[in-house]
Amino acid sequence: MTDIHKRQVTLDEVAERAGVSRSAASRVINNAPHVSKAKREAVQRAVVDLGYVPNATARALATQQVGAVVLAISSDNPQVFADPFFAEVVVGVNSVLEETELELMLLLATSTRGQTRLEQLLRTRQADGVMLMSMHGDDPLAALADKADVPVVFGGCPVNFEPRYYVDADNRGGARLATEHLVAAGRTRIATITGRMDEGAGTARYKGYQEALAVAGLDASRVVHGDFSEDGGSRAMEELLATHSDLDGVFIASDQMAIGALRVLKDAGKTVPGDVAIVGFNDITSARHTEPPLTTIAQPIQSLGREMARMLLSLIAGETPTPLILPTRLIARSST
Amino acid sequence: MTDIHKRQVTLDEVAERAGVSRSAASRVINNAPHVSKAKREAVQRAVVDLGYVPNATARALATQQVGAVVLAISSDNPQVFADPFFAEVVVGVNSVLEETELELMLLLATSTRGQTRLEQLLRTRQADGVMLMSMHGDDPLAALADKADVPVVFGGCPVNFEPRYYVDADNRGGARLATEHLVAAGRTRIATITGRMDEGAGTARYKGYQEALAVAGLDASRVVHGDFSEDGGSRAMEELLATHSDLDGVFIASDQMAIGALRVLKDAGKTVPGDVAIVGFNDITSARHTEPPLTTIAQPIQSLGREMARMLLSLIAGETPTPLILPTRLIARSST
DNA sequence: TGGTCGCCTGGAAGCGCTCCCAGTTTCGGA
């Protein structure tokens, strides 16, 4: 870099050029009242002439507001964010932040360093608010976050406690929908492959499965716990086939696992949906391209991001929003 | 929010508690020399006791360094970031930033507001550096960015000019690889569906296709321009079928388009790879699940992110790195 | 024992902006 930083033009220069005091200039920049029309225009002209842009840092220091919020993903897996899920969340978040003056910071707290950073963030107001996602069950940060003195909204409800502010997809309702769909299709020996049981989504989806079968008066004991991953899905399906070879329907708590399961089913010579019907969860892009295309539950991911951002904004504004559960819906394709 | 912001503890308090001057305290915080062992330890103890964490804003104002870099995606499509591609880039970027003290800010410049923000960012040093992606051909910001007085590295080379600092995947080489693969499989009437020709990746991949066919002495005139999208791929394939029904191989510049094309081919009663062999580009997750699984070109996306971040760091450190082209490789599956 | 060098040390001046406050105008109403 050539080090010719043409020094940034400051408010003082604007004021001088406009022939007013710095205070007056500041007022027009923030369009506050108490400045005459003439001076206001003079300042505005000076701003344009000089190409003045306020220094965000200085402003932040003076106002004690950072002007940025952070989206933090806490996880032990460095690759979590590679999940397209988060990309969509970000799009949603961005769409509402775009209407404000707030910047978006990303914090992938996947290492010890990252966790430390997140912790400091929570206790020292380095941001005006934080959106926190993907807390797994035993994360001590969850509790800390919920009573931090900086506004925090959770994306997804942690498994072991309910934060004051969160927005979540209706995982339980979605799982119920999925299972009911299987029941309605005449399946009677319905199994499930759950997600990680230390995540809110994992337990909630399992609960939905149980509820639906209870209502239908069917046996809900064909259960294997998975981990949301494709390989995990394969392993779980193998186990299921070994222990409950009579099954004729499976609700699988993620499409990734469903893809793995589909492969195992195929290798085992079972037809889908002929021998066994499958419903997944998430509606990832690949779900449309499997053989057969996967019936699944879609969550409004961008909305989730959008609503998290809105809730955070409302919190920052000093309001007290109530938790929000977003509806999920069934996408029927050919695996059922 | 309860508004009991227990005021942040300041450096002055630390200094007082340690019985030293603020300057001394500052020195030990930044572990600078010229402070006796005794005082150094006293300060360190005070820091722990008080739970002191430096105020990043104040520090930024004093040092004239923001302590954050931004990853900016410039595009006219609000949904670009939903592409899993960027999620992976972010993972890569984060992995190197994690080792530093720098924060990561995300700027999705998809609206007028966003573009304005990006422009201001480029001219007013609101960040210590910026990584810029997805510039399409006629974006005036590209030129501006390249001579901004803040370090900028491009991700992907814009179509109409070569920035001073960039890292890109070897799109041309990858396309050549893909086309050569088709040639090696004995195909002789090889078409291509290109990407958007106002993006660097689009033109580069087209060039690679031309080169490979030139070397093989084959006709390179079976060309339809697409837009990288699935629907665009369908439309392009229809056109190709209508105008060049004799084709026996197609290099398609993105997997998304390939998926669309596959559907059209199937509807038209053509078998893959029997009648026509297909090679895509990107190796998206879905590519493994299509029918048949797609032969494609993989780019090292996380590396791209990582190298962009590294280059930016080196730029910030005052060095002068050279542009970087990352290798791509062929993933052979059953569509060829 | 005197002089010099080099390492501490803390005071103070900013970094660029906001905002309180006291002083000055202006203006309408009586």
Place this chain on the structure above:
DNA sequence: TCCGAAACTGGGAGCGCTTCCAGGCGACCA
């Protein structure tokens, strides 16, 4: 014509930190 209220105006004190600088002090060499 006079008075009070309301609107304007600019000075100045911070926000919390870094860093320059001048002064102090011990050590080391001759």
